[in-house]
Amino acid sequence: MSFTLPDLPYAYDALQPYMSKETLEYHHDKHHQAYVTNGNNLLKGTEWEGKSLEDIVKGSFGKNAGLFNNAGQHFNHLHFWNWMKPNGGGSIPGELEKAIVDAFGSVDKMKEDFVQAGVTQFGSGWCWLTVQNGKLAVTKTANGESPLVHGGTPILGCDVWEHSYYIDYRNRRPDYVKAFIDSLVNWEYVAQMYAAAK
Ligand code: MN3
Numbered sequence: 753m754s755f756t757l758p759d760l761p762y763a764y765d766a767l768q769p770y771m772s773k774e775t776l777e778y779h780h781d782k783h784h785q786a787y788v789t790n791g792n793n794l795l796k797g798t799e800w801e802g803k804s805l806e807d808i809v810k811g812s813f814g815k816n817a818g819l820f821n822n823a824g825q826h827f828n829h830l831h832f833w834n835w836m837k838p839n840g841g842g843s844i845p846g847e848l849e850k851a852i853v854d855a856f857g858s859v860d861k862m863k864e865d866f867v868q869a870g871v872t873q874f875g876s877g878w879c880w881l882t883v884q885n886g887k888l889a890v891t892k893t894a895n896g897e898s899p900l901v902h903g904g905t906p907i908l909g910c911d912v913w914e915h916s917y918y919i920d921y922r923n924r925r926p927d928y929v930k931a932f933i934d935s936l937v938n939w940e941y942v943a944q945m946y947a948a949a950k
Contacts, residue, residue, distance in 0.1 A: 766838040770931045784829045791822035813901040824896030837938035845943040855888040865890040870929035881908040883949040905949035
Protein backbone atom coordinates (compact mmCIF):
# COMPACT_ATOMS: atom_id res chain seq x y z
CA MET A 753 0.00 0.00 0.00
CA SER A 754 1.44 3.37 -0.93
CA PHE A 755 0.85 6.51 1.08
CA THR A 756 -1.59 9.16 -0.12
CA LEU A 757 -2.37 12.62 1.20
CA PRO A 758 -6.05 12.99 2.10
CA ASP A 759 -7.83 16.33 1.85
CA LEU A 760 -8.32 18.20 5.10
CA PRO A 761 -11.67 17.28 6.69
CA TYR A 762 -12.58 21.03 6.83
CA ALA A 763 -11.79 24.24 4.95
CA TYR A 764 -8.31 25.74 5.31
CA ASP A 765 -9.75 28.76 7.15
CA ALA A 766 -12.09 26.71 9.37
CA LEU A 767 -9.83 26.59 12.44
CA GLN A 768 -9.27 30.34 12.70
CA PRO A 769 -8.46 32.16 14.92
CA TYR A 770 -6.62 29.28 16.63
CA MET A 771 -4.87 27.94 13.51
CA SER A 772 -4.64 30.06 10.38
CA LYS A 773 -5.31 29.25 6.74
CA GLU A 774 -1.65 29.95 6.01
CA THR A 775 -0.47 27.47 8.64
CA LEU A 776 -2.76 24.73 7.31
CA GLU A 777 -1.74 25.42 3.70
CA TYR A 778 1.94 24.99 4.55
CA HIS A 779 1.48 22.23 7.09
CA HIS A 780 -0.89 20.04 5.05
CA ASP A 781 0.07 20.86 1.45
CA LYS A 782 3.85 21.10 1.91
CA HIS A 783 4.94 19.29 5.08
CA HIS A 784 2.51 16.36 5.10
CA GLN A 785 2.85 16.03 1.31
CA ALA A 786 6.63 15.75 1.70
CA TYR A 787 6.27 12.89 4.22
CA VAL A 788 3.96 11.11 1.75
CA THR A 789 6.29 11.60 -1.24
CA ASN A 790 9.49 10.74 0.63
CA GLY A 791 7.81 7.84 2.43
CA ASN A 792 6.67 6.30 -0.86
CA ASN A 793 10.16 6.61 -2.34
CA LEU A 794 11.79 5.07 0.73
CA LEU A 795 9.22 2.26 0.98
CA LYS A 796 9.99 0.94 -2.50
CA GLY A 797 11.90 -2.32 -2.44
CA THR A 798 11.79 -2.74 1.35
CA GLU A 799 10.34 -5.67 3.27
CA TRP A 800 7.46 -3.41 4.35
CA GLU A 801 6.08 -2.74 0.88
CA GLY A 802 2.44 -3.87 0.86
CA LYS A 803 2.12 -3.74 4.67
CA SER A 804 -0.35 -1.55 6.57
CA LEU A 805 0.80 1.90 7.69
CA GLU A 806 0.87 0.87 11.36
CA ASP A 807 2.95 -2.21 10.53
CA ILE A 808 5.36 -0.06 8.50
CA VAL A 809 5.72 2.42 11.38
CA LYS A 810 6.28 -0.27 14.00
CA GLY A 811 8.47 -2.44 11.77
CA SER A 812 10.79 0.31 10.52
CA PHE A 813 11.36 1.88 13.96
CA GLY A 814 15.00 1.39 14.92
CA LYS A 815 15.71 -0.38 11.61
CA ASN A 816 15.21 2.11 8.79
CA ALA A 817 15.35 5.69 10.10
CA GLY A 818 14.50 7.43 6.84
CA LEU A 819 11.42 5.34 6.19
CA PHE A 820 10.37 5.45 9.85
CA ASN A 821 10.58 9.24 10.07
CA ASN A 822 8.35 9.74 7.03
CA ALA A 823 5.91 6.89 7.70
CA GLY A 824 5.67 7.90 11.37
CA GLN A 825 4.90 11.47 10.46
CA HIS A 826 2.35 10.32 7.85
CA PHE A 827 0.57 8.28 10.53
CA ASN A 828 0.73 11.17 13.02
CA HIS A 829 -0.61 13.75 10.57
CA LEU A 830 -3.43 11.55 9.20
CA HIS A 831 -4.86 11.62 12.71
CA PHE A 832 -3.77 15.16 13.59
CA TRP A 833 -6.14 16.68 10.98
CA ASN A 834 -8.98 14.65 12.46
CA TRP A 835 -8.04 15.43 16.06
CA MET A 836 -9.12 19.01 15.31
CA LYS A 837 -12.41 20.51 14.16
CA PRO A 838 -14.03 23.93 13.89
CA ASN A 839 -15.58 24.90 17.25
CA GLY A 840 -13.65 22.07 18.89
CA GLY A 841 -12.69 21.53 22.48
CA GLY A 842 -16.23 21.23 23.82
CA SER A 843 -17.60 18.54 26.09
CA ILE A 844 -15.97 15.11 26.17
CA PRO A 845 -18.14 12.03 25.47
CA GLY A 846 -19.13 10.36 28.76
CA GLU A 847 -17.18 7.12 28.68
CA LEU A 848 -13.94 8.87 27.71
CA GLU A 849 -14.50 11.63 30.26
CA LYS A 850 -14.93 9.01 32.98
CA ALA A 851 -11.69 7.28 31.95
CA ILE A 852 -9.87 10.63 32.01
CA VAL A 853 -11.15 11.42 35.50
CA ASP A 854 -10.20 7.89 36.67
CA ALA A 855 -6.65 8.31 35.35
CA PHE A 856 -5.89 11.97 36.11
CA GLY A 857 -8.37 13.00 38.82
CA SER A 858 -10.03 15.60 36.56
CA VAL A 859 -10.27 16.76 32.95
CA ASP A 860 -8.44 19.96 33.91
CA LYS A 861 -5.51 17.97 35.32
CA MET A 862 -5.25 15.91 32.11
CA LYS A 863 -5.23 19.13 30.06
CA GLU A 864 -2.59 20.64 32.34
CA ASP A 865 -0.38 17.55 31.97
CA PHE A 866 -0.92 17.53 28.20
CA VAL A 867 0.13 21.19 27.83
CA GLN A 868 3.12 20.59 30.11
CA ALA A 869 4.23 17.62 27.98
CA GLY A 870 3.98 19.73 24.83
CA VAL A 871 5.88 22.63 26.35
CA THR A 872 8.67 20.45 27.76
CA GLN A 873 9.24 18.38 24.61
CA PHE A 874 12.71 19.68 23.71
CA GLY A 875 12.87 20.46 20.01
CA SER A 876 10.49 18.91 17.49
CA GLY A 877 7.97 16.29 18.51
CA TRP A 878 4.50 15.56 19.78
CA CYS A 879 2.58 15.36 23.06
CA TRP A 880 0.02 12.61 23.50
CA LEU A 881 -2.94 11.19 25.29
CA THR A 882 -2.36 7.47 24.95
CA VAL A 883 -3.68 4.14 26.16
CA GLN A 884 -0.80 2.32 27.87
CA ASN A 885 -1.48 -1.07 29.49
CA GLY A 886 -5.22 -0.41 29.46
CA LYS A 887 -4.90 2.98 31.18
CA LEU A 888 -4.82 6.55 29.88
CA ALA A 889 -1.52 8.43 30.14
CA VAL A 890 0.04 11.66 28.86
CA THR A 891 3.41 11.26 27.12
CA LYS A 892 5.69 13.10 24.71
CA THR A 893 7.92 11.89 21.89
CA ALA A 894 10.60 13.36 19.64
CA ASN A 895 10.39 13.94 15.88
CA GLY A 896 8.17 11.37 14.13
CA GLU A 897 7.80 8.95 17.01
CA SER A 898 4.46 8.20 18.64
CA PRO A 899 3.16 5.94 21.42
CA LEU A 900 2.74 3.26 18.73
CA VAL A 901 6.46 2.48 18.95
CA HIS A 902 6.51 2.68 22.77
CA GLY A 903 3.89 0.03 23.53
CA GLY A 904 0.87 2.32 23.53
CA THR A 905 -2.02 3.38 21.35
CA PRO A 906 -2.28 7.13 20.73
CA ILE A 907 -5.81 8.55 20.91
CA LEU A 908 -4.88 12.28 20.80
CA GLY A 909 -1.71 14.05 19.71
CA CYS A 910 -0.56 17.63 19.26
CA ASP A 911 2.18 18.43 16.77
CA VAL A 912 4.71 20.70 18.50
CA TRP A 913 7.10 21.01 15.55
CA GLU A 914 7.58 24.72 14.90
CA HIS A 915 5.92 24.36 11.46
CA SER A 916 2.67 23.69 13.31
CA TYR A 917 2.53 26.98 15.21
CA TYR A 918 5.27 29.47 14.32
CA ILE A 919 3.22 31.47 11.79
CA ASP A 920 0.41 31.98 14.30
CA TYR A 921 2.13 31.92 17.68
CA ARG A 922 5.82 32.59 16.92
CA ASN A 923 7.76 31.22 19.91
CA ARG A 924 4.71 30.96 22.19
CA ARG A 925 4.37 27.17 22.16
CA PRO A 926 2.47 27.13 25.50
CA ASP A 927 -0.27 29.35 24.02
CA TYR A 928 -0.52 27.10 20.98
CA VAL A 929 -0.84 23.83 22.93
CA LYS A 930 -3.35 25.44 25.29
CA ALA A 931 -5.44 26.70 22.34
CA PHE A 932 -5.25 23.22 20.80
CA ILE A 933 -6.54 21.38 23.88
CA ASP A 934 -9.12 24.04 24.84
CA SER A 935 -10.51 25.11 21.44
CA LEU A 936 -9.52 22.74 18.63
CA VAL A 937 -9.83 19.12 19.79
CA ASN A 938 -12.44 16.94 18.13
CA TRP A 939 -13.33 14.87 21.21
CA GLU A 940 -15.74 12.65 19.24
CA TYR A 941 -12.79 11.42 17.14
CA VAL A 942 -10.68 10.94 20.28
CA ALA A 943 -13.54 8.93 21.85
CA GLN A 944 -13.71 6.71 18.72
CA MET A 945 -9.99 5.99 18.98
CA TYR A 946 -10.34 5.33 22.71
CA ALA A 947 -13.16 2.85 22.10
CA ALA A 948 -11.02 1.02 19.53
CA ALA A 949 -7.89 1.05 21.73
CA LYS A 950 -9.09 -0.03 25.16
MN1 MN3 B 1 3.62 18.58 11.37
